Amino acid sequence: GEDVEQSLFLSVREGDSSVINCTYTDSSSTYLYWYKQEPGAGLQLLTYIFSNMDMKQDQRLTVLLNKKDKHLSLRIADTQTGDSAIYFCAESINNFNKFYFGSGTKLNVKP
Amino acid sequence: DAGVIQSPRHEVTEMGQEVTLRCKPISGHNSLFWYRQTMMRGLELLIYFNNNVPIDDSGMPEDRFSAKMPNASFSTLKIQPSEPRDSAVYFCASALAGDTDTQYFGPGTRLTVL
Numbered sequence: 001g002e003d004v005e006q007s008l009f010l011s012v013r014e015g016d017s018s019v020i021n022c023t024y025t026d027s028s029s030t031y032l033y034w035y036k037q038e039p040g041a042g043l044q045l046l047t048y049i050f051s052n053m054d055m056k057q058d059q060r061l062t063v064l065l066n067k068k069d070k071h072l073s074l075r076i077a078d079t080q081t082g083d084s085a086i087y088f089c090a091e092s093i094n095n096f097n098k099f100y101f102g103s104g105t106k107l108n109v110k111p
Numbered sequence: 112d113a114g115v116i117q118s119p120r121h122e123v124t125e126m127g128q129e130v131t132l133r134c135k136p137i138s139g140h141n142s143l144f145w146y147r148q149t150m151m152r153g154l155e156l157l158i159y160f161n162n163n164v165p166i167d168d169s170g171m172p173e174d175r176f177s178a179k180m181p182n183a184s185f186s187t188l189k190i191q192p193s194e195p196r197d198s199a200v201y202f203c204a205s206a207l208a209g210d211t212d213t214q215y216f217g218p219g220t221r222l223t224v225l
Contacts, residue, residue, distance in 0.1 A: 042216035092212040103153045
């Protein structure tokens with residue numbers, strides 16, 4: 001089946017940029033997503049990118065998609081302590097909206 | 112819009128008891144998903160519905176789990192009998208097929224089976 005992989009942890013200092021990476025195996029994905037989960041809460045959609053795009057920017061967030069390498073990244077500029085959370089990447093493959101999620105990357109922002 | 116609503120938010124029960132989790136999707140959405148999240152296994156898709164019809168239930172762990180969607184605005188996930196290993200956070204999500212496929216998650220139900 002489809003496989004979406006992420007590194008488990010990332011630690012950065014406040015004010016630095018964070019880059020969270022994700023790789024996937026299915027080249028027929030239609031959309032790719034980034035979700036944020038804060039402790040005790042559900043998953044909150046941060047942003048998404050259509051598979052025919054290379055980049056999408058939304059305020060402090062920049063998503064880069066390399067379809068050839070099946071690599072997705074999320075860059076958070078000027079990382080704040082409030083950005084500390086678990087970040088999930090996911091892909092949909094035009095199959096009744098079914099998603100394939102990565103295991104999540106826990107971002108720790110140190111003051 | 113109120114978003115996806117789940118109830119209860121927390122449930123503590125004893126092994127062997129029946130547990131029913133409830134979900135109200137976002138109005139107008141036609142896809143609904145049930146997920147389970149644990150430290151060991153991460154986020155797992157249990158079952159999903161499209162237009163109230165179950166499309167894929169291959170993630171349902173075993174026959175003790177069942178899910179229904181009697182109408183477009185309500186779904187239940189039932190565990191009978193419950194076991195301690197069912198302890199997890201259960202999320203419901205809904206989406207509008209044909210849109211950006213984006214799934215919107217509820218706050219989750221934290222289930223503890225003693």
